[in-house]
Amino acid sequence: MDQRKPLDITAIGLMVVICTIWAMQQIGLKATESYASSVFQIGIRSGLAAACVYTLTAFRQKRPLLSGRTALLGGLAGLLFALEFLLIGKALEYSTASHVVVFLYTAPVFAALGLHLKLTTERLSALQWGGILVAVIGIAYAFLTPGPDQSGTPAAASMLLGDTLALLAAVLWGATTVLIRTTRLSELSATHVLFYQLAITAVVLIMIAALTGQAGIIPSAPLFWNLAFQSVIVAFASFLCWFWMLTRYKASQLGVFSFLTPLIGVILGYFLLGDALTTGFLTGAVGVLIGIIIVSASPWIERILHTNHTPKKDQEITT
Structure with missing residues (x-):
């Protein structure tokens, strides 16, 4: 029997904090990209967070497997995770943090489509x-309606x-x-899966940054504090809190x-980074968020x- 309970005031408060933290990760990367490339920063933070997760599993005496079929599946999940964040890092070089956070959080739509094909349940x-x-429709509208001063310009193409x-x-x-969801990884603890993802991401992105000349760093206080925030708060504490919830x-x-995350991300991008928000993008973003909420909360909505619409017997009139 499922013992999970409905959200209470504690859970709602934690979710607001977590969503704000998740929204801040794109803001922080964009704000400090002049000191170090986003790809290199993500690689560093993933390595530091992986060390934190491994230390936690060692303390619990439940270290993740580093060989065998499970480890291979974990490595594959980590490779997908690494490629995802490679694309995020490159996306932030060309687009605004507000745009990136909205399009990134369309992921549940693609997950739902994939699970539809793989699992009968x-x-x-x-x-x-x-x-x-x-x-x-929201994605298409946001893509195809640039600002009135940007249509056909290099900025619009970027x-x-x-x-x-x-x-x-x-x-x-x-x-x-x-x-x-569809492999034995679903039977592992969340900390083990998170370790595989973080460790592989660290190796892949640091190597790519080094090979493409993006491994340079300009030491600065903003960069230091952003890496500390990204490593300890975002990639370690917030994900563990999410899995616990x-x-x-x-x-x-x-x-x-x-899905407060993209909403908060757009607001923070506008106020902290001065991201331009066109009517077309905002209209499309609203459609995206509504669609994602419908997909994810459909059992709740249908219930x-x-x-x-269920007729109530106690309202029947008897004579």
């Missing part, structure tokens, strides 16, 4: 297909490339979710609240609709 309902259609990379990163995030609260309700 994850077949999409009519409501979910409707949500996917709304999200796709933004489009960055947005495309962010969307491809979302596809990889969805693929990672499908891999974890998944064991105690209903996943569908947590999923709905997680509410069913309850509201």
Whole structure:
């Protein structure tokens, strides 16, 4: 029997904090990219966070396996994770943090499509297909309606490339979710899966940064504090807190609240980085968020609709 409970005030407060932290990761990377490339920063933070996770598993005397089939699957999940963050790092070079965070969080749509094909228990309902259609229309609208002063300019082409990379990163995030859900990785503890993802990402991205001349660093206080925040707070503490909450609260309700992240990301990008927000992008972003919420919260929505349309026997008039 599922013992997970509905969200309470503690869970809601934690979700607001977690979503703000997740939104801040793109803001922090974009704000400090003049001191070190986003790709190199993500590699460093992943390595530091992987060390933190491994230390935690060693303290619990439950170290992750480093050989065998499970480790190979973990390595594959880590490779997908690494490629996802490589695309995120490159997307931030061409587009704004506000755009990247919105397109990145379309990942649940791609995960839902993949799980629909792989698991009979994850077949999409009519409501979910409707949500996917709304999200796709929102994505297309945001892509195809540049600002009035940007149409046909190099800036518009650069933004489009960055947005495309962010969307491809979302596809990889969805693929990672499908891999974890449909293999023996689903039987592992969250800390073990997180370790595989972080460790492989660190190795791959640091190597890519070194091979492409992106491994340079300009020492600065903003860069130091951002790396500390990204490593300890984002990649370690927030993910562990999220996994802990998944064991105690209903996943569908947590999923709905997680979409505060792109909303907060757009707001922070506007106020902290001065990101330009065109009417076309905002309109498309609203469609994307509505579609994603419909896809992720469909069981919850359908239950509410069913309850509201169930006739109540105690309202029958007897004579």
